[in-house]
Amino acid sequence: MSTDGIIIKGSRDGLVVTLGSGAWHNALADFEARLTASPEFFKGARVGLNVGPRRLTEIDARAARDLLVRYDVILWAIISADEETQHVAAMLGMDAAVPQRETKTRPVEAPVPTPPPPQPEHSSSDEVELGLVVRRTLRSGQSLRHTGSVAVVGDVNPGAEIVAGGDVVVWGKLRGTVHAGAMGDEAAIVCALDLAPTQLRIAQHIARSPEDRRRKPVPEVARVRSGKIVAESWEAK
Amino acid sequence: MTARVITITSGKGGVGKTTTTANVGVALALLGKRVVCLDGDIGLRNLDVVLGLENRIVYDLVDVIEGRCKLRQAMIKDKRLSELYLLPASQKRDKSAVRPDDLKKLCEDLRPDHDYILIDSAAGIEEGFRTAIAPADEVVIVTNPEVSAVRDADRVVGLVEAAEKGPARLIVNRLKPGLVQRGDMLDTSDVLDILAIDLIGIVPEDETVLISTNRGNPAAFDEKSRAGLAFRNIARRITGEDVPFQTFREETGLFGRFSRLLRRDGRTA
Structure with missing residues (x-):
């Protein structure tokens, strides 16, 4: 802490x-x-x-x-x-x-009974935050900010925005703007059942979704690899 | 029986809120319901023109609220249907003349004697919109199958939820079946994919709407109008009836008409 x-x-x-x-x-x-x-x-x-x-x-x-x-x-x-x-x-x-x-x-948030043990990977100045779970669709104009990780059970529509210190997981269609690792964590990931954000940011990196119309949506994970944001299919491992 | 207050709104302007209010109001009255169409667009009065009642206005909504006349004096009885009334907006004032509580009070006064109160909201998400949804039991959002209108509708769905007036229901207006078939226009399913709310009607693009709007004779009166039928179906759905959705196809030339004959599959068109 x-x-x-x-x-x-x-x-x-x-x-x-x-x-x-x-x-x-x-x-x-x-x-x-x-x-x-x-x-x-x-x-x-x-x-x-x-x-x-x-x-x-x-x-x-x-x-x-x-x-x-x-x-x-x-x-x-x-x-x-x-x-x-x-x-x-x-x-x-x-x-x-x-x-x-x-x-x-306020969206459902896990209670914090005892502070979780500090993790060795994280620098000591970082707060260890529990995740925030939101069980609704984020619509245009709605914005969600959280210092930890964010999970949305629902869609993130175009015009909606998520800014998270940690990872962003969307159990639904991600079409809005998302910024994971917004406090500088390059190891943060963004994943969604249908990953088609207007703009995707991880730490200081910025990417757009390809302009071409997507075929069948597949679950994907976006992460930073050698200085670039790449999206990979969830199955491909 | 106390009236159900339904606010018709959209976010984006020009998608057909006023046309929808007039036509659904007419269609409900044709079903024998006692209806008041209330123009919530203070300062940009339109509903009277679309209903063809402009020349009968003496008092308006703001006159009622500010006590210059009785509610009954401002209500204009439709020239065709005895159970349809219009409560016109003021053209001289602006949105600040009516507060949310004023409109709530007005609707409370109207409720005992009617079945439905339809409020035609102003475009936007500001004061006019906030006032229009304040008395609502239900909100209906009108959108067009285009990306910008859907984006605004999505914003409004969120605001309606936040105001605890949700879940709103949706009307997709001005659908062009030909363009959808060619993949050049959003289909209703694309719109629903984003908005994820209940659909209450699909209204096809139809020239008769434009003509009837200019003449002050809503298309819902027209037996032959495709859009008129769509509006009458919306009215039936509002009363709780389960009406199957129309399927729209563009019949171009001989082949189109021929294939339609072959495709007669019993679905209501």
Whole structure:
């Protein structure tokens, strides 16, 4: 586990980032380090900041917003139990309350009873995240972000987007845009029963599906091999 | 009996929402149902023209909401069917004149005396759309068999689900059987492959729709119109009847007509 105490979770409204304890400017600096480490993952994301019991001034909140804007991240909420802080967030046009809706509408997520043992392949700074399972079709305009791996039981339609720190598995047709290993993991894979994404990214690599109309869809796995994304039929091993 | 509120929407403009609302409204009234067609496209009023009732408008939806007239005064009785009413939109105002709660209240007032309230939604996914789906018991999405319309319909299906008004049902409008046969147009199955929602009707491209729309006499009245038949079938499906889907073929020249004779396989065409 990382030492900065930052927890990043995906929710239906966007990412919810819980900052570590300690002074505000330190916590914010720690978060900036995360942004610098994996800008691709955060680019274009909507982030709600859970600041814990802290009391933020308007200047503090503005600093957070301006920081995120530099990384092309929208700060849509400041989540705090403190009334004064909620007031500040509302004044800046952000959501303020603790989102109860999140627990209700959020995709099914495996509970974390005990932290899983750290795996030797992963560098120690990486959080070991459990996967996120989504049992519905992602439609045009819908976006899913998660720091771990993502499994979708359903289709990913054109115009939908998945950004995952780990692997992306689609038990269905993948036709939207997908980014696996968005925090830089080149070993990440993307697989689908019908792999025909508008655009497929793994770490910093980008590929498009062939333009020609596909014949019969077969399950495929995409991965990075010698610096290029290649898709292989699932049976061919 | 209390009325069922059905909102007809699409995302993309120009796919045939208003034509569908008018024709399904007429077809339901032809089945003896008490129907109100409500124009939700405030500021871009059209439904009255398609129904041929434009010259009878005195009050509109916004007048009712702002208390300048009674609901009954704004409702226009159709010139052909005694159980079909139009509630026209205002042409002078914009979407901000009607809030979702206003439309909900209005529909509550209409429910006791009718069987169906059809709301013709504005295009887009903004205020007009949000207001139009607020009172809906059911949402029907109209799309054309083309990639851009289907993409927008998919976005709307997601928004309707998120608003807990789902699952929406689908009408594929302006299908050109000839183009589909040659592989130059998306087929209904291609559309359903993406959207994966229940189909409630397929309406073929038909010149009689354009002509009847311009004359303010919906094609659903026309016994001979192919599209009119499709709209009447949609109305029957809305009432819960199980109506088999038409199969459309383009008959070109002698061979087409001849092969059709040979292919008479009992499927309703």
